[in-house]
Amino acid sequence: MTVVLALRCANGVVLASDSQITDPGRGLTYPAQKLHPLGAHAAWGGSGSRSVLHDVEQVFSAEPEAILQSENIGHALQTRVVPILKHHYDNFIADVPGQDTGGTPATYVLTAGYVGDEPFIVDVDPNGLIGHHVETGFQAIGSGAAMAQQAHALLAHFGMSKRDVEYGVVAALRVLDALDASSPSVGGPMDICRITPDGATHLEPEEVDEVRRRVDRWVELEHRALDELFD
Structure with missing residues (x-):
């Protein structure tokens, strides 16, 4: 199972993902990087075929400025992603002798970032x-x-869209940790990218650990509020 999510805040956007990959054809799970930079002010993540995502990464790495400076970012993404999808669909072998299950080329791409002072969250x-x-x-x-x-x-009800982006980082990790606890096919380490008009910052593991301590503090405060609810 894969999850990549984007969350808008008052002054920034957060893109976050787990890092567990499931290979149904071989019955394997393994960690992999799912978030990638898209120029200096955006990032993207994908879910689905690793071969498709590899090709998408090559194109996005080569043309980030052309994508972000286009009049319509959605159309710019679509123009680059759709030919890759079609190529893999055309060459996909659905039935492989001796293999009961396998992957498909079906792939989702989620991007988030800023163009000037304007945020965007776009998927294909x-x-x-x-x-x-x-x-x-x-x-x-x-x-x-x-x-x-x-x-x-x-x-x-916490109104993250009206809060500072640091709140969004904590909320994103709390969502990912909840999925990690409830689903065996979602797993860490968790990857988080904080994006503001000043640029995109991919958090280091120790920074994610600090965010998790804030998640624990949030949960502690909720417990305290609940304990005092009927006082």
């Missing part, structure tokens, strides 16, 4: 359709996306 689905999510303030892709959406809904 396996059909090549574009989704714009900056207004709703949240999007998740991957097989864990439904659970991530539910977790985000349970935190909606």
Whole structure:
């Protein structure tokens, strides 16, 4: 299971993911990097075929400025992702002798960042359709996306879209940790990218550990509030 999520805050955007890959054809799980830079002010993550995502990474790494400086970022992403999808669909062998299950080329791509002072959250689905999510303030892709959406809904009353991006970083990790605890196919280490108009920062492992301490503090404060609810 994979989950990549994007969350908009008052002054920034957070992109976060787990790092566990499932290979159904071989019955394996292993860690892999799912978040990647897209120029200096954006990042992207993907869910689905590793071969498709490898090709997407090559294109995005070569043309970040062309994508971010285009008049329509969604169309720029679509123009680059759809030919890759079509190539893999055309060459996919569905039935392999001796193999009962296997992967497919179906792949989702989620991007988030800034163009000037304007944030964006855009995804491309396996059909090549574009989704714009900056207004709703949240999007998740991957097989864990439904659970991530539910977790985000349970935190909606905290109003992350009106809070500083540091709150969004903590909320994103709390969602990922909740999925990690409830699903054996979501696993760490967790990857987080904090993005503001000044640039995108991919958190180091020790920085993620510090964010997790803030998550623990948040939970502690909630317990205290609940204990005092009927006082």
